[in-house]
Amino acid sequence: MTDLDLMLRFMLQVLVVLGACKVIGYLGVRFLGQAQVTMEMVAGVMLGPSLFGMLAPDFQNSLFPLKNEAGTGKHPSMMILYIVAQIGLVLYMFLVGTEFDLNLIKGKSKSALSISGAGILFPFLFGVMAYYGLMANRTGIFGENISDVSRALYLGAAMCITAFPMLARIIYEAGFTGTRLGTLAIGAGATDDAAAWTILAIVLAQSKGDPKIAIFAIGGGILFVSLMLTLGRNALTKFLAGRSLDQNLFTFIVLLVFAGAWFTDAIGVYAVFGAFTLGAAMPKGDLAKALQAKIEPLTVGLFLPFFFVYSGLNTKLSSIQGAEMWTIALIVLIAAIAGKLGGCYLAARLSGEGHTNALGVGILMNSRGLMELIILNIGLQSGVITTQLFSIMVLMAVVTTLMAAPLFKWIKPKLILE
Amino acid sequence: MTDLDLMLRFMLQVLVVLGACKVIGYLGVRFLGQAQVTMEMVAGVMLGPSLFGMLAPDFQNSLFPLKNEAGTGKHPSMMILYIVAQIGLVLYMFLVGTEFDLNLIKGKSKSALSISGAGILFPFLFGVMAYYGLMANRTGIFGENISDVSRALYLGAAMCITAFPMLARIIYEAGFTGTRLGTLAIGAGATDDAAAWTILAIVLAQSKGDPKIAIFAIGGGILFVSLMLTLGRNALTKFLAGRSLDQNLFTFIVLLVFAGAWFTDAIGVYAVFGAFTLGAAMPKGDLAKALQAKIEPLTVGLFLPFFFVYSGLNTKLSSIQGAEMWTIALIVLIAAIAGKLGGCYLAARLSGEGHTNALGVGILMNSRGLMELIILNIGLQSGVITTQLFSIMVLMAVVTTLMAAPLFKWIKPKLILE
Numbered sequence: 001m002t003d004l005d006l007m008l009r010f011m012l013q014v015l016v017v018l019g020a021c022k023v024i025g026y027l028g029v030r031f032l033g034q035a036q037v038t039m040e041m042v043a044g045v046m047l048g049p050s051l052f053g054m055l056a057p058d059f060q061n062s063l064f065p066l067k068n069e070a071g072t073g074k075h076p077s078m079m080i081l082y083i084v085a086q087i088g089l090v091l092y093m094f095l096v097g098t099e100f101d102l103n104l105i106k107g108k109s110k111s112a113l114s115i116s117g118a119g120i121l122f123p124f125l126f127g128v129m130a131y132y133g134l135m136a137n138r139t140g141i142f143g144e145n146i147s148d149v150s151r152a153l154y155l156g157a158a159m160c161i162t163a164f165p166m167l168a169r170i171i172y173e174a175g176f177t178g179t180r181l182g183t184l185a186i187g188a189g190a191t192d193d194a195a196a197w198t199i200l201a202i203v204l205a206q207s208k209g210d211p212k213i214a215i216f217a218i219g220g221g222i223l224f225v226s227l228m229l230t231l232g233r234n235a236l237t238k239f240l241a242g243r244s245l246d247q248n249l250f251t252f253i254v255l256l257v258f259a260g261a262w263f264t265d266a267i268g269v270y271a272v273f274g275a276f277t278l279g280a281a282m283p284k285g286d287l288a289k290a291l292q293a294k295i296e297p298l299t300v301g302l303f304l305p306f307f308f309v310y311s312g313l314n315t316k317l318s319s320i321q322g323a324e325m326w327t328i329a330l331i332v333l334i335a336a337i338a339g340k341l342g343g344c345y346l347a348a349r350l351s352g353e354g355h356t357n358a359l360g361v362g363i364l365m366n367s368r369g370l371m372e373l374i375i376l377n378i379g380l381q382s383g384v385i386t387t388q389l390f391s392i393m394v395l396m397a398v399v400t401t402l403m404a405a406p407l408f409k410w411i412k413p414k415l416i417l418e
Numbered sequence: 419m420t421d422l423d424l425m426l427r428f429m430l431q432v433l434v435v436l437g438a439c440k441v442i443g444y445l446g447v448r449f450l451g452q453a454q455v456t457m458e459m460v461a462g463v464m465l466g467p468s469l470f471g472m473l474a475p476d477f478q479n480s481l482f483p484l485k486n487e488a489g490t491g492k493h494p495s496m497m498i499l500y501i502v503a504q505i506g507l508v509l510y511m512f513l514v515g516t517e518f519d520l521n522l523i524k525g526k527s528k529s530a531l532s533i534s535g536a537g538i539l540f541p542f543l544f545g546v547m548a549y550y551g552l553m554a555n556r557t558g559i560f561g562e563n564i565s566d567v568s569r570a571l572y573l574g575a576a577m578c579i580t581a582f583p584m585l586a587r588i589i590y591e592a593g594f595t596g597t598r599l600g601t602l603a604i605g606a607g608a609t610d611d612a613a614a615w616t617i618l619a620i621v622l623a624q625s626k627g628d629p630k631i632a633i634f635a636i637g638g639g640i641l642f643v644s645l646m647l648t649l650g651r652n653a654l655t656k657f658l659a660g661r662s663l664d665q666n667l668f669t670f671i672v673l674l675v676f677a678g679a680w681f682t683d684a685i686g687v688y689a690v691f692g693a694f695t696l697g698a699a700m701p702k703g704d705l706a707k708a709l710q711a712k713i714e715p716l717t718v719g720l721f722l723p724f725f726f727v728y729s730g731l732n733t734k735l736s737s738i739q740g741a742e743m744w745t746i747a748l749i750v751l752i753a754a755i756a757g758k759l760g761g762c763y764l765a766a767r768l769s770g771e772g773h774t775n776a777l778g779v780g781i782l783m784n785s786r787g788l789m790e791l792i793i794l795n796i797g798l799q800s801g802v803i804t805t806q807l808f809s810i811m812v813l814m815a816v817v818t819t820l821m822a823a824p825l826f827k828w829i830k831p832k833l834i835l836e
Binding site for chain 1: 672
């Protein structure tokens with residue numbers, strides 16, 4: 001396995017990954033009313049063992065080898081895919097952060113809080129119930145050394161996820177940014193993800209049996225976010241005011257993004273979190289737009305698809321075997337939808353929204369998307385869950401994400417905007 | 419070595435690589451009149467065993483580990499650095515290609531040919547002479563199984579390299595594009611690199627003892643370039659006419675670039691060659707400019723510095739040990755400058771250029787830059803040369819490249835332009 005062989009394989013992977021994402025994306029956008037990014041999630045699963053690996057196992061294994069030649073560990077090609085995927089993810093979450101404007105939530109905080117509260121409470125409870133009811137006595141679903149409480153908490157957190165970047169994008173594309181509905185959904189989505197992330201940090205700390213990890217993760221995370229969104233934001237705004245984004249400044253900002261990503265990764269709350277916070281701390285306006293124009297093309301066009309494929313390579317729908325496991329998968333899916341869509345609908349009604357608007361919020365919040373894949377990958381990487389539960393949860397993420405665009409398209413004309 | 423550890427280390431590498439390139443680049447541009455890209459070459463060498471590794475060996479080794487933990491092979495982190503560097507290189511060579519306009523050489527072909535002829539002939543002869551005079555009876559400089567003829571040819575080809583992308587950039591920044599002098603230098607530089615590349619393909623084919631490799635490489639390479647610059651260019655021009663560069667089209671073009679890179683890599687003439695050809699086949703004008711605006715920031719700001727660092731990690735100036743080896747290094751350097759700068763000056767004078775203009779062409783052609791690092795890395799990767807000769811040649815490349823900007827700045831006001 002020389003470097004030259006690795007590069008030759010990597011370029012083939014680029015061709016197959018981008019080709020599949022484009023073709024499947026085109027078909028999904030054109031004929032199913034889906035978003036490109038949703039279809040890339042699907043394409044990732046299809047390139048893994050669930051379809052491509054089932055139809056042509058040898059070919060798939062030569063293109064995306066999982067094990068090294070000795071069979072003792074990961075193939076270097078998989079490590080490369082992981083890093084390339086993470087580069088894409090870090091840059092993408094920074095982009096999402098630059099589009100995130102805290103000012104939009106101000107004034108709507110009470111309704112947003114009650115919706116986000118319901119959007120955490122119900123899915124979380126349903127997740128914990130699903131664990132104790134269905135999974136507690138089974139092996140092979142969670143890592144061996146993980147306590148019951150950690151397992152239940154992780155499943156609960158994984159149910160709470162909202163595809164916050166996707167939700168923001170749908171609202172933006174519908175022209176709903178700044179409306180009451182859009183603001184509510186964005187505020188609630190962001191709060192839910194932050195809560196799920198906090199629970200995740202606790203679980204990971206517990207799974208390693210070291211309370212210091214939890215203190216570092218949660219304390220460090222809260223400190224980092226508060227400092228970045230106050231002092232950091234002010235410093236950035238002052239430093240960047242009036243400067244044009246030349247190559248030097250651009251590289252400096254990329255350096256800051258990776259510094260933030262490195263810091264949050266080092267304290268145990270993952271790189272994507274730091275990258276997003278850096279983006280959120282950036283002054284909005286022309287500079288943010290110029291940054292997006294420079295970062296988005298290669299990030300979205302070349303690197304991010306590798307994250308979907310990397311997740312897909314770890315998703316083995318065939319590992320959901322037997323009627324019992326499929327029943328569990330189905331119950332998880334129903335609990336996820338009932339908890340999130342149902343819970344948010346209920347909370348929105350109680351906050352005074354009408355039936356259709358409440359349903360609209362529920363539909364938007366229900367989509368799991370990219371964020372769910374991130375939290376699932378972290379669970380798999382850190383040994384909290386196995387490929388089996390990973391696959392069940394990816395299935396749930398894909399289905400809830402596929403539901404979003406068509407359902408929103410159906411309800412959109414009925415929504416009442418002020 | 420989990421994926422998470424790899425990512426943590428990779429982000430630290432990003433911080434150190436970008437930080438060093440920025441700081442050293444700033445100092446070099448500000449105080450030495452150097453170009454940013456030249457200083458990044460220097461930064462790469464400084465981050466390797468030649469400086470950072472000498473000052474803080476343990477720290478350097480933990481940040482850029484060369485060997486895996488068992489000591490049996492490459493560290494996964496090095497493989498990742500290699501691929502990230504290659505991604506940067508492929509995209510950068512595509513960018514260089516999009517700026518390459520064959521029309522500029524037309525009409526100046528006679529002078530350009532004689533200058534490029536001299537720019538190949540003299541360095542090549544000096545390289546071959548240096549091999550037979552200084553290196554033929556030594557071990558540890560070239561790979562064991564490489565024949566004398568291959569070794570001499572490789573050294574000759576490595577001497578012929580011109581920093582074609584850098585030359586084009588200097589001419590562009592001086593506002594000389596389209597002038598007689600600029601056109602001459604660009605035409606001659608491009609021809610020299612093509613010739614050096616062809617010799618390299620022969621050497622690699624010979625070193626593997628299989629004439630089929632040479633036939634594939636040279637035949638395939640010529641076929642690829644001719645088809646791409648005729649049928650390919652026409653097809654691209656027709657297909658792209660009137661289209662705006664949306665995310666779909668952008669991803670499609672990135673896919674084409676990697677397809678070309680994969681093809682030339684597969685036939686044995688390396689990925690950079692295919693990427694450059696794809697760029698050269700792109701229609702010039704607004705679309706090329708839009709592509710550059712989308713690709714250049716991340717490529718130049720994040721990925722390309724990794725190529726310099728990867729080269730620097732393999733450069734061990736301390737492996738040039740003893741008075742004899744340093745004498746060889748000095749002779750190689752003098753031969754390289756005499757052959758290229760001197761040869762091109764002579765040819766330009768014989769083509770009717772005045773003293774200063776001929777010297778200007780010589781100065782531009784003498785810079786080895788990025789292209790030399792590419793050909794040296796290929797030699798090292800394929801086992802033709804060892805780290806020792808690699809280091810000697812990198813030193814030559816760095817010195818000739820450092821000479822270019824200050825010398826050109828000095829002669830620029832004296833040049834006679836029409």
